[in-house]
Amino acid sequence: GAGVSQSPSNKVTEKGKDVELRCDPISGHTALYWYRQSLGQGLEFLIYFQGNSAPDKSGLPSDRFSAERTGGSVSTLTIQRTQQEDSAVYLCASSLARNEQFFGPGTRLTVL
Amino acid sequence: AQSVAQPEDQVNVAEGNPLTVKCTYSVSGNPYLFWYVQYPNRGLQFLLKYITGDNLVKGSYGFEAEFNKSQTSFHLKKPSALVSDSALYFCAVKDSGNTPLVFGKGTRLSVIA
Numbered sequence: 001g002a003g004v005s006q007s008p009s010n011k012v013t014e015k016g017k018d019v020e021l022r023c024d025p026i027s028g029h030t031a032l033y034w035y036r037q038s039l040g041q042g043l044e045f046l047i048y049f050q051g052n053s054a055p056d057k058s059g060l061p062s063d064r065f066s067a068e069r070t071g072g073s074v075s076t077l078t079i080q081r082t083q084q085e086d087s088a089v090y091l092c093a094s095s096l097a098r099n100e101q102f103f104g105p106g107t108r109l110t111v112l
Numbered sequence: 113a114q115s116v117a118q119p120e121d122q123v124n125v126a127e128g129n130p131l132t133v134k135c136t137y138s139v140s141g142n143p144y145l146f147w148y149v150q151y152p153n154r155g156l157q158f159l160l161k162y163i164t165g166d167n168l169v170k171g172s173y174g175f176e177a178e179f180n181k182s183q184t185s186f187h188l189k190k191p192s193a194l195v196s197d198s199a200l201y202f203c204a205v206k207d208s209g210n211t212p213l214v215f216g217k218g219t220r221l222s223v224i225a
Contacts, residue, residue, distance in 0.1 A: 004155075033212050042217040043156075043202065056212070091155060100146055101213060103156040 002026070004104035006092050012110045013082055021077040021107045025094030032075050033101060034067055038088040046090075049075065082111045114139040114205050118216035125193045126224050133188040133219045135203030145186040146204040146213065147177055156202065162186060173197070193223045 005024045013019050025032050034046040045059040049069045060066070064082075069075040079086055089108050093101035115138045125131045137143055144163055148156040160171025167179045177188045186203060200220050204213040 035212075035215075043213075043215040045212045045214070048212045059212070093156075100158050100161050102158065103148075105155040 004092055004094055004102055006090075006104035006107050008107060009105065010108045010110075012112065014112050015084060016081055018078065018080045019082055019109065021079075021090050021092075021109070023075045023077070023092030023094075023104060025073065025075070025092070026102055027073075029094035029096055029102075030072070031095045031101075032069055033093045033095075034075070034077050035091045035093065036088045037091060037106070043091065046077070079109075082109075084111045087111045114143075114207060114211075114214040116203050116205050116214055116216035118201075118203055118219045120219050121217075122220045122222065124222045124224060127195055128192050131190050131193040131197070131221065131223070133201050133203075133221060135186045135188065135216060136184050137186060137203070137205040138184065139205050139207050141207050143186075144206045144208065145177075145179060146206075147171065147175070147186075147188050148202045148204065148215075149173075150200040150202065150218075152199075159188070159201075193221075195223045195225050197221060198223045 007022045030051045032049045035043045037043050047067045048056040064080045067077045087110050089106040091106045093103045095101040117136045146161045147159040149159050150156050159175050160169050162169045162179045170176045175190050179186050200218045202218045203216040206213050
């Protein structure tokens, strides 16, 4: 079956612009996660959706970051007024409750 | 709060030799432990997990990991390394609830022919 997909695979933007990153989780997975991986760093948790519950936004680094998950499936991570320090690979993962997470290939964001 | 430590940034091993990538963790309650591998310009691939049961867990590509509760460790092992095992390896932990994974900083494994 299809895995987690993310689009675009690469995004280059200018400082101050808004960007939207998309994640299509594995069908039927109730949980969806966004992480950020900066160059040479580990994975930083951003936000987590579980079913219809309110999302866990505790990892979002600033109010410029937001995410939504429509219909319990597709999710969009939005970064407003991008800064150079936002440059990173943004990874999405999905899982069935309490099971291992399956990751997408990531979106490489470069802010010039 | 959960945390994971991978004490080695880099591990070098000769092809055919056994390999170990170390991981220690801290979590309240029973831990759910995972290993992931990341090849260059790729996403993370799940290798194996420990939830409960046998302390020795077998996973993909011949990897295994041993859960040691007293040492709070979950080291990744393989009896005979391959050059193709060269990649970045991440250990991760979560508690038993619906919570996100907490990842270590990763260990870069280099297998030399």
